[in-house]
Structure formats: structure tokens, C-alpha cells
Amino acid sequence: ISSVSVILRRNIFSRRTEKTFNFTESAGFRGKAVDLDWIVFRVGLLSVLYSKYKKATVGVMITASHNPEPDNGVKVVGPMGEMMEGSWELSATELINSRDEDLELTLQQTINNFCIDATWPASVYFARDTRPSSPMLAEALCKALEMFHCTVKDYGILSTPQLHYMVRCDNTHGSYGVPTEAGYYEKLSKAFLAIMQPESNKGQYIASVMIDGANGVGALKAADISKYLKHSLSMSIFNDGSHGKLNYKCGADHVKVSQTAPEGVPVELAARCLSFDGDADRVVYYYIDEGGKFSLLDGDKIATLVAGFLNEMVVASGLNLKLGVVQTAYANGSSTNYISNVLKVPVSCVSTGVKHLHHRAADYDVGVYFEANGHGTVLFSDKAFNMIRKISNAESGDTCQKEAADKLLSFVDVVNQTVGDAISDMLLVEAILHERGWSIQQWNDLYNDLPNRQMKVKVRERTVIVTTDAERKTTAPAGLQDRIDEIVSKYPVARAFVRPSGTEDIVRVYAESDTQEKADSLACKVAQAVY
Numbered sequence: 001i002s003s004v005s006v007i008l009r010r011n012i013f014s015r016r017t018e019k020t021f022n023f024t025e026s027a028g029f030r031g032k033a034v035d036l037d038w039i040v041f042r043v044g045l046l047s048v049l050y051s052k053y054k055k056a057t058v059g060v061m062i063t064a065s066h067n068p069e070p071d072n073g074v075k076v077v078g079p080m081g082e083m084m085e086g087s088w089e090l091s092a093t094e095l096i097n098s099r100d101e102d103l104e105l106t107l108q109q110t111i112n113n114f115c116i117d118a119t120w121p122a123s124v125y126f127a128r129d130t131r132p133s134s135p136m137l138a139e140a141l142c143k144a145l146e147m148f149h150c151t152v153k154d155y156g157i158l159s160t161p162q163l164h165y166m167v168r169c170d171n172t173h174g175s176y177g178v179p180t181e182a183g184y185y186e187k188l189s190k191a192f193l194a195i196m197q198p199e200s201n202k203g204q205y206i207a208s209v210m211i212d213g214a215n216g217v218g219a220l221k222a223a224d225i226s227k228y229l230k231h232s233l234s235m236s237i238f239n240d241g242s243h244g245k246l247n248y249k250c251g252a253d254h255v256k257v258s259q260t261a262p263e264g265v266p267v268e269l270a271a272r273c274l275s276f277d278g279d280a281d282r283v284v285y286y287y288i289d290e291g292g293k294f295s296l297l298d299g300d301k302i303a304t305l306v307a308g309f310l311n312e313m314v315v316a317s318g319l320n321l322k323l324g325v326v327q328t329a330y331a332n333g334s335s336t337n338y339i340s341n342v343l344k345v346p347v348s349c350v351s352t353g354v355k356h357l358h359h360r361a362a363d364y365d366v367g368v369y370f371e372a373n374g375h376g377t378v379l380f381s382d383k384a385f386n387m388i389r390k391i392s393n394a395e396s397g398d399t400c401q402k403e404a405a406d407k408l409l410s411f412v413d414v415v416n417q418t419v420g421d422a423i424s425d426m427l428l429v430e431a432i433l434h435e436r437g438w439s440i441q442q443w444n445d446l447y448n449d450l451p452n453r454q455m456k457v458k459v460r461e462r463t464v465i466v467t468t469d470a471e472r473k474t475t476a477p478a479g480l481q482d483r484i485d486e487i488v489s490k491y492p493v494a495r496a497f498v499r500p501s502g503t504e505d506i507v508r509v510y511a512e513s514d515t516q517e518k519a520d521s522l523a524c525k526v527a528q529a530v531y
């Protein structure tokens, strides 16, 4: 720890601003890349302590996901590929904000507070996205890690979910997979190929997609996995970073929020198109129909497709497993209705942020969680996995049940259970559409989304807005909720809420109603009430 002060005396990574920074588990820290080297250095110190605390390999990912190219960020990944523990948020924030002269003391306090065995050999795996600033930040991270003689593995450029996968593989000694890029591609593609066996009748399904890589890491990794998928899925990859800017007028967040096709993708009639975000942990689908209408199939449509299919497979395997869906307030009202009333699957609503969704999904034997923005995955509990495996391995028994269980096992391996993963989720959706024999239009026709609008409002201090009921209502400032209720009551089948963003210095407004005009007008009125 004393070598920290040597580095600081050399003025390499000293604190350069008085501003206070909040370190959150799901977003870690994000900001303008030019201001971040000293923060990444400190997160490096934090990751070493976290590894010693967990007595396991942890991960550090350098990325700012869907945010613009000049931004960057850093977050810590726990041993099973989960987010850092909530109890560390305060220490992380203190460490980031401590004055240079107090840094050693703050580190020592963290060691004491968490009863960390400082002699335990730390192990940190890290990776970065394709931002031009990421190599410089990776160097700052290395400087911190070098001071502790810990095991360090630099994976270079990876998608965020790939790094989560590597960390989990390392800590589970091979039972989850091999912690290499080839290991990741082999696991996913082997399972996918097992499902996509050529069949005479695949109905309306055509194994071909157009991918918007957001000019980020997802484009590179999709090209890599396509070599393993052989001819089972043909991918045309656009926005591959060869000329466009990261996330600029493209990518999952742009498509979801603007509800339009991205630039750079020659969207063909009825073709199945999809957009990844900048670090490839989100995916949304879309297509243009004969009338030229653009239709978006977002995280809610993916959740309903996945939950409906897996539920049928669980029943077909003869298993009594509790399957449920977890959503946030941003989930389209129609999707929630469809899951509860048509699929008859339990659905819960939690606060925005992966940690909340992941945590609640773990309450089910099979937990499907997706944010409307396309971030999500499926969690299979050990109990579920063992029960499925038992039916699949049984020497005798019902052949239909065994077939369904065999197939379910392949689905388990297609899924990256550590965190939302654009590539794994794409394979999951493709495999289900193939099983169903559906076109994207048939999938979209399962239910109609309520027209909706998201807006950002810049306010002086966003934290004055306090929310409750999974962020669907505000408790402060006084009177705001009454005002929103009054506005909403003037619109048919309407719903609206506001919440401070956890990743940007803005307040988000969400509104839905029976027509796009009314959803837009409702969002504007609610935004005015916030302003």
C-alpha cells in the first residue's frame, strides 16, 4: 500500500478535481474519458481489495456501454460474474473521493472494515471495449494492479459479458466453461448447433440476420463467432467500426429511444435486423413491413418470446419448476399483460438496474429477466439444472420428456447466465424462432406494444427526485406525484413516471398511451412538470 504514495508523489494519478463521484454497482463509474485515468487507477486498487475479500478472481471492465465515444467508464465484476456487492458501494465511493494524502488510510480502513486478509494473493482479470481512450485507461489500471503482485490477466478487447463469463469460468474451475475467447465461442456455438439441426419444415424461419454492431466490440465478436456457427446462421454485419463513430446514430440504445432504424444498415423488407450496444450487453430486434412501417422488438418482446418457449419446454419435460419473468417500470404495459394473462407466468417489477433484476430472477427456478432496452438473460437455478439433467440422462422414461429435457440443456448452454449478452441473447432468440418456425412478424404479432415515449430532462439537481414502488411513483419533491397523476388522468390507457438516471446527469421521463401522439404529448407534459 505504501507504494501508492510513491505513484501519487510522482503525480501520475493524483486527484484532479474537488467534485464528488458516486460509484454505483451496476454502472461503476462513468465520465469523460480524459478525466478518468486516476479514477481507473483507484478502481484498480479497489479490485485488488475486492479479490482478497472474496478470495477469488474478480474482473474489471473498461467501457461506457451505450454512451458517446468521448466518454468512458469502469466497473468491477464479482467472482460469479455478478455485480460488486452493495455493501462495497460506500467504500468504493470513499476510495474514489478520498484526497491523495488520505488514500493509503482509506485503503487501510477498507481492509479493516471488511476484515480482509491482505496476504491473500489477489487475482484480477480485465478487458476493455473499442473506445480510443480504453488502452490509456487500461494502463492506469495496470499501474494499480502491478503494485500488489497479484495475478493479472489482460484480455484486451472483449464485450462486457465476455469478461463476466471469463471471471465465472475461472472461479468455477471449468464447470461453467473455459475462460478463453475460443472457450466462449465453442460453448455457445456447440449448444446452438445442437438446436439448429436441419429440419425439413422450419416454417417461416429463415436463418439470416442483419446486425448493427454500433461501431463497437459486438461487431468484432459477432464476426468471430460466425466462424464457429458454420452455416447455421448467416450474419451480415454493419456498423463494424471501420468508419462510423461508436454508438453514433446507431446501436441498441439509439434504436430503442428514437424508435427508428440505425444509420448504416440497409434494412431490407421483412429482414430480421438487430442492434447491439457499444459493449454488446444489450440487443434489440426490428424490421420494416410491406407498408414501410418500422417495428421494434425490444427487451420486453424478447422476454415474452423466451418465457413462453421455456415454459412450454419445462412442461414438456414433465418438470415442476417455478418459472418467472422480472421487468422494470420501463416494460411496456402490453408485455406485462401478455405474460400474466396469456402466458400465465408470474411477473415481478423491480427498480432499474441489472443488480435488482438479477437478484429477483434468482428467486425462481428459471428466472427470465430483461430490461426494455434489451439487457437481460435467463437464470437456471442449480435445482432446475439438476432436474433437467436427470430427465435427460434417464435410461428409461417418456421419450418426449427426454427430448424436451435434452433440448432444454442445449438452451441452458446457449445462455450467458452471468449478465445480459447481445451475442448469446441473439442465439437464444434465433434458436427459439427456429424451433417455432416463426418469422419476425409472427413473433411481433404475439401482442401489440402500447405506443410509448422516453425523454431526458436536464435539471439542476436530479437527486431531489425520490421514488418508490419500483420507481413508478415519486415521494419527493412534494406535489410532483399529484401533478403527474393529474396529467396522466387526462389520457386514455396511460401510464407515466419519472426517475433520476443512475448513469447520466439527467431525469428520465417515460409515458405510454393508446396512440403515439398521446404518448408523446403525455411525456412532454410530465417533463414540463419536472422541469
Ligand code: NG1
Pocket (backbone or CB within 6 Å): 026, 027, 065, 330, 352, 353, 354, 371, 373, 375, 500, 501, 502, 503, 504, 508
Ligand atoms: P439509468 O441511466 O439509471 O436509467 C441505464 C438504463 C438501465 C441500465 C443502466 C446501466 C434505461 C431507461 N436505463 O440506467 O436500464 O441498463 O443504464 O447501463 O434504459
Ligand code: ZN
Pocket (backbone or CB within 6 Å): 065, 066, 160, 277, 278, 279, 280, 281, 282
Ligand atoms: Zn451496455
